[in-house]
Amino acid sequence: MNGVHDMGGMHGFGPVVREENEPLFHAEWEARVRAMQGATVGRFFNLDEFRYGIEQMDPAHYLRSSYFERWLATIEYNLVQKGVVTSAELDARTELLRQQPDADLPAPGSVESPWRTAESFPRPDLPDLTPRFAAGDAVVTRNQHPIGHTRLPRYARGKRGVIHLVHGPEVFADTNAHGLGPNPQIVYSVRFDARELWGDAADPGGTLNIDLWESYLEPAPG
């Protein structure tokens, strides 16, 4: 989707600010969100669904939110989508904790859930695939604007590049994010002249490499 998450080339976000001696987490809840992500992704939902859930945030909310707030939003989104928890449960529990921070909560495991049997699932096995392109081939990216998840950034659509590396088969994020199967494809590192992407604004002589799935690419004409 053409979302605010697709930030490559945007202006207006100010300077990069580096925090000296940055702590691992800025608050306890961030650490707990990080840990919950590890405990839920690859078990109740896959990593592409996790990423797509972030893209489903309201754009204004996305831009107001810190990194782990976005993680919390997608963990909640995906758990609700799959039926592991309900929004009503979450709203009620949040409100209870707001009113009574030390409320007695149900004991661990005291509530039944059919999801207890869910086991971690690995990324699926990848078949051998014959690459359509070889290093050095000139390609052009598709000018695609899907409403769903994709990993071809807007700034690199309809652009000419050269196959730089043939990475090998990977699960196709665009379908795997939507329950449409892993559909593995060869992924390539495609090199673009910065000028092809940014015109006069490009860093002179610079290049960008982007990892792209085979179906994003066509042979360059001419």
Add this chain to the structure above:
Amino acid sequence: MNGVHDMGGMHGFGPVVREENEPLFHAEWEARVRAMQGATVGRFFNLDEFRYGIEQMDPAHYLRSSYFERWLATIEYNLVQKGVVTSAELDARTELLRQQPDADLPAPGSVESPWRTAESFPRPDLPDLTPRFAAGDAVVTRNQHPIGHTRLPRYARGKRGVIHLVHGPEVFADTNAHGLGPNPQIVYSVRFDARELWGDAADPGGTLNIDLWESYLEPAPG
């Protein structure tokens, strides 16, 4: 600039919601902002500076703000840029009104300002210019990514179209927004196949016309 204001083709903003029997303004302050815009634009700053001031908003703030909030932001931005008022004055007055909504304020005209002599300025006279292109000419838009104001939307950069109408000379927004002069150019209505812009996501057979200044355009190769 590549800002969040450049919304053509973005996903994620939900359905269009039409309000039945919508009032002209949703609050008194909106009407006053609207009137203040009329009293300040073309006098202390020009319309292109007005638009650029909106683009200077923090992206998260832009997306949280209603239409007249964005107007207020740019009126303030431009008046401060030009030195008509200062941010400190505004902050102090806002705080005073927060604490004492009925505070006695200085009488009209009781404070001196060198800006009193500022008179409305019209858009400058436009010279006759010879158009580089004629209706029917195939053109390609520049793939430009200026950090400043521009009216060539991101979704129409590096795209092929056809001159549909020759509008005539207009002030060049890209320089006029930055105090770099009116530099009039011919503006054209350029027609694009929706497919050229959006690929498979295009409405079949559809077209888009965009008004573009001559320097955004080059003759299409081949």
Add this chain to the structure above:
Amino acid sequence: MQYDPEQEPYVALRTKALESLLIEKGLITPEAVDAQISRYEQDIGPLRGAQIVARAWRDPDFKERLLQDGAKALAEFDVPSSAPLVVVENTPDEHNIVVCTLCSCYPWYVLGLPPTWYKDFAYRSRAVIEPRAVLRDFGLELDESVTIRVWDSSADQRYMVLPECPEGVAHLTEDELAALITRDAMIGVAKVQAPAQSVAAN
């Protein structure tokens, strides 16, 4: 666009602060602001545009002048135009829709103040990439065979749609016709409907 309840009180204060500073510096007067606001309140909205459309339906020569040079034809209506106007005509095969993706340019001197949806992010983002879906949000389902032409007003020109004249209105006066013509139809997100009894009479 929902109003952000956390920002709204601040914005109202800030507006008052700015106005009071401009007033005390003698740069604007409260009377001028009030007078301007009462002009908006007496705004006739899209009536001017509707009168122009009704005339074009009844007078083929005027219609030709209007499509040729909108601003010049407006002079016949004594409209104080401040910008060039391009009028684009809907037909059974082609449907036009107007948007401004970069800000919210709007032909206010013929249509009045713009509605909120025209200025909202959903319309600005979607009208150019999925106009047919946007029209559906307005309850307008076009036949697949109809070509949609989108106009993104990015410069000084303003755009107005000349909608199709509905059937069964031959007996109406020009003023009665004008009363049928909605703002939405002149932006291109609706069709003009004949009055119910006229439809029944067909």
Add this chain to the structure above:
Amino acid sequence: MQYDPEQEPYVALRTKALESLLIEKGLITPEAVDAQISRYEQDIGPLRGAQIVARAWRDPDFKERLLQDGAKALAEFDVPSSAPLVVVENTPDEHNIVVCTLCSCYPWYVLGLPPTWYKDFAYRSRAVIEPRAVLRDFGLELDESVTIRVWDSSADQRYMVLPECPEGVAHLTEDELAALITRDAMIGVAKVQAPAQSVAAN
């Protein structure tokens, strides 16, 4: 990214609410969450990456293997890699910089948890269009003649930069070398500096 004071208390509550629901449903245990968090706290950060870089500087055969297939070379360090790694080499003529514009993909198994700036909108938006200006934000001014190569990690591969070895470090042990190599240098936004006394000795 500044933290939004209006959202923060809600987010902390919401996190607690979600965790408590998962716990009572028996889907996670508080002990497992705590154990995971203490693993982060013992995180060695970018040390693994630094050891790998130091080895590559000292052992040309290892360097070749590393540039050929990063993940395979990592096995020599007993790193539990979960993703393929591409190591890109800085030279006097070429400078590499790594970003993830779409989310914040990061080679955590060699560099630890990512710094906030790597995940922030400014870095994600600007690194691809104006990398030289971004490097200046980090205090790194490259000669105009140096080509900048940006790597946007959009798939499963993770990228790490092999920085240039500074002058005057021949007398250091591999561990001493590793101590000089910063996370920022392995992302590509800094150079590795020789220790002050070594520079003086040149």
